[in-house]
Amino acid sequence: MMMPRVYIIGLGLGGWRGLPLEGLEAIRRVSRVLVDTYTNPISDEDLREISRLSGKKVSKLRRGDVEEGDAVFRAAEEGDIAILCGGDPLIATTHQQLVRELRRRGHEVRVIHGASVVTAAIGRSGLHVYKFGPPRTLMRPDVAPPGEVLRVLAENISRGLHTLVLLEYDAASGYVMGGREALEILYDSQRRMGARLPERGRPTLVMARLGYPDEEVVALRWGELPRGEVPGPAVIIVAGSLHFTEREYLRDIFGLDV
Numbered sequence: 437m438m439m440p441r442v443y444i445i446g447l448g449l450g451g452w453r454g455l456p457l458e459g460l461e462a463i464r465r466v467s468r469v470l471v472d473t474y475t476n477p478i479s480d481e482d483l484r485e486i487s488r489l490s491g492k493k494v495s496k497l498r499r500g501d502v503e504e505g506d507a508v509f510r511a512a513e514e515g516d517i518a519i520l521c522g523g524d525p526l527i528a529t530t531h532q533q534l535v536r537e538l539r540r541r542g543h544e545v546r547v548i549h550g551a552s553v554v555t556a557a558i559g560r561s562g563l564h565v566y567k568f569g570p571p572r573t574l575m576r577p578d579v580a581p582p583g584e585v586l587r588v589l590a591e592n593i594s595r596g597l598h599t600l601v602l603l604e605y606d607a608a609s610g611y612v613m614g615g616r617e618a619l620e621i622l623y624d625s626q627r628r629m630g631a632r633l634p635e636r637g638r639p640t641l642v643m644a645r646l647g648y649p650d651e652e653v654v655a656l657r658w659g660e661l662p663r664g665e666v667p668g669p670a671v672i673i674v675a676g677s678l679h680f681t682e683r684e685y686l687r688d689i690f691g692l693d694v
Contacts, residue, residue, distance in 0.1 A: 439542040441466075442508075443518040444488060444525045446550020450649025451478070453484040459520070459548045463490040467515035470508065474499045474607045475530060476522025486520065499607060508534065512543055520676065524552035556646050557600060557671045560653065562685030567676060569597035574618050574672075575604045576611075582625040589674055590633035596677035603670050615642035615654065615666030623659065634658045634674055639692050644670035655690035 443462045448454025455463075463469050471478060487494045496506065497519070511517050525531045525547055538545050558565050569592030572585045585601060587645050592599045601622075603613040619642070626634075632642075636659035644652045644666045654662045658674065678686070678694060686692040 437639070439544065440512055440514070441516045441544045442512050442538050443546045443548060444531060444551075445520045446524045447458060447476075447478070447482075447520055447522050448550030449523070449553060449556055451482040451648065452489070454550060454647055455520075456488070456548055456550060459550070460489060462548060463492070463518045463520070463529070465516065466492075466518045468492065468511050468517045469494050469610060470497050470511060470517060470519045471495070472497045472519060472521035472531075473652075475605075476583040477605055477607070477610075477612055478522055478627070490518075490633040499634055508538075509541065512538065512541075522550075524550050524554075527554060529550050530638070549645065553602075553646055553671060554600065555668070557643050560646065561598075561641055561645060561673050562689060563598050563673065563675060563682050565678060567596070567598055567679075569599055569676070571600040571602060573602040573604065574613065574621065575658060576613070577621060577625070579604065582621055583629060586626055586629065586631050588623065590631060593633050593638070593674070593676050598676045600676045601672040601674070603668055603672070605669060612668035613670070614668050615670040615672065616643055616662045617665065618642075618670070618672055619661055620677040623661075639678070639686055640692050641675075641690070642666050642670060643673070644668060646671075655686070655692050657692075 445459035469490050471494050473496050483494050535545050570588055572588045574585050589599050603618050605612050638658040640656055640658050642654040654666055683694045686694050
């Protein structure tokens, strides 16, 4: 007897509009649709539209449902299900663990990929993908000290590499870190630590809500702040050494004189 199939589907960027056509076909076939609201923020409008498109009631998955998996495993025993999550599903290690456990239990797992902010931000920046060093996630200082992020920034810069900094999202409280807030945390921490790198003037990009109609990209230099808050979800890219084509892109597209 074949076990029910589980689809893990990336919503990509921009909410329900980023749902791949293959994913849309899958959610119309399955018996239940579950949406992970823990690893990425998903609005009530997105949930309503996914319900309308699938013709099914959509159930939210919270942190314990995703990490422990009991709700998913129970649903998967009753019939084919689809689990939707923002971005690309297997970027999050939480979903990797879920795939492993589902397969261990005998389910066929079909992963349908979506766009990730990791690749989207790098592509939008105009910086060469093979020149990026390790990324890091910046949390509020009372959650995790920002020193590790600054350490990786300095190490990447010393090697001529660019850095992608992801910003905190806390599903339990609904907190989403904004771009200006993130820079203020990093600048304050750098002053306290007396860290030399990143040095003032280094090209920096703040990218918010990529894929949404109100997306925003702010180009500035390290040490500067946007005029207002840049609401999240957002990421920050700090440039390393620049190839002449990267300089031209930053100048022509973002108006940075580099």
